[in-house]
Amino acid sequence: MVAAESGDCALADASFERAVAIDRTFGLPWDEAKVLAEWGRVLRRRNIRGELERARERESAAFAIFGRLGASHELARLRADGG
Secondary structure (H helix, E strand, O other), rough: HHHHHHOOHHHHHHHHHHHHHHHHHOOOHHHHHHHHHHHHHHHHHHHOOHHHHHHHHHHHHHHHHHHHHHHHHHHHHHHOOOO
């Protein structure tokens, strides 16, 4: 998050990728979905050509995971955020 806020896009992406990998390794789907949703928000805020599609991919993956988990509150939050 610090990297994303400071504008270091490469470091932010690497950090998000690492977090998703860790969540998958340890079987933490809720955490994986939270990371994917936040990554999508960060990509969306960058307002750089091509990032909107990447944002949608992450948010769609988060939506699918939250759906499988029955996390209606998180699904509603993701919808409200534009995901």
